[in-house]
Amino acid sequence: MTFPVVGMVGGGQLARMTHEAGIPLGIKFKLLSDTPQDSAAQVVGDVVIGDYRDLDTLRAFARGCDVITFDHEHVPTEHLRALEADGIPVRPGPDALVHAQDKGVMRAKLDAIGVPCPRHRIVSDPDDVERFAAEGEGFPVILKTVRGGYDGKGVWVVRSSKEAAEPFRAGVPVLAEEKVDFARELAANIVRSPHGQAVAYPVVESIQVDGVCDTVIAPAPGLDAELAGQAQELALRIAQELDVVGHLAVELFETADGRILVNELAMRPHNSGHWTQDGAITSQFANHVRAVLDLPLGDPRPRAPWTVMANVLGGDYPDMYYAYLHCMARDPQLKIHMYGKDVKPGRKVGHVNTYGDDLADVRERAAHAAGYLRGTITE
Secondary structure, three states: OOOOEEEEEOOOHHHHHHHHHHHHHOOEEEEEEOOOOOOOOOOOOEEEEOOOOOHHHHHHHHOOOOEEEEOOOOOOHHHHHHHHHOOOOEOOOHHHHHHHHOHHHHHHHHHHOOOOOOOEEEEOOHHHHHHHHHHOOOOOEEEEEOOOOOOOOOEEEEOOHHHHOHHHHHOOOEEEEEOOOEEEEEEEEEEEOOOOOEEEOOOEEEEEEOOEEEEEEEOOOOOOHHHHHHHHHHHHHHHHHHOOOEEEEEEEEEEOOOOEEEEEEEOOOOHHHOOHHHHEOOOHHHHHHHHHOOOOOOOOOEOOOEEEEEEEEOOOOOOHHHHHHHHHHHOOOOEEEEOOOOOOOOOEEEEEEEEEOOHHHHHHHHHHHHHHHHOOOOO
């Protein structure tokens, strides 16, 4: 029997951790990476260095792959259609992935299938932004470029039409959304296979700092069981309606009056699912590999009552290795995951997972480890 080759487009940490999940299964990985220094390119054996935006490069890379998948959503949609026309399975396919690539397309589709979202529309200029604000509760409003944004990039909170000029300079359509009065942010992570099997992970709370995910708590503390079930069912329905294959993260707002609204979609392993590496029976990465190969999916249930993931961001402490001694001695159950990246202030360079029976203890352990690795905690 010949084990399949999974072609992963994108050399970031998501590709690195997905590759790791395939190793025990004997799955072969081929990577298309921008540079040899990228996170996944450091650990994958078969690496092609090239530009994912070039169709000839993509076609050459896809030769010998049994399936193509991604660690980002930026591959041009028309290139993915060309690969499919060449007979290469692309998972998720372009008809699904476009909803994670283009926020305008996403909002239109979610409206059409009756998914609750913030009030929104495409706006043409700053004056149109002012009209959008007047149609609702006024300023502030959220502006997003429809393509290319992530981790707070391509997103603006504007308080007047005078502040609304910058988003239009990118030369791409701009989506205006109401600024939701939310109690907290949640994420519903599911995985779906080509033959329609799907699994749902517990709904988590995602805590953002300056537009970047800082901490994820699994499951979301104090979340009403009925609302948690609604969030999981919503994510599963979106995956089915959009024909998603692989991992889907549905980022949600929980409103002050107890509703959920869809904020963003991601069709790849996601930061809000990193806790599953150590906190779930089957991680998001392992299930993504299974899904794109149409293997039976693994059990998504948690191993412990609480798991907390804290991102390790770069600071002024460039050599984190020497911090391991303290972190590992202080917490032998701590799980550290580093991405092989150069340390730069504010850059995601790793994450830590902690788990246990007492939420306050688990949160403190995760926050201490992430802070010590970054250098903001020194004792």
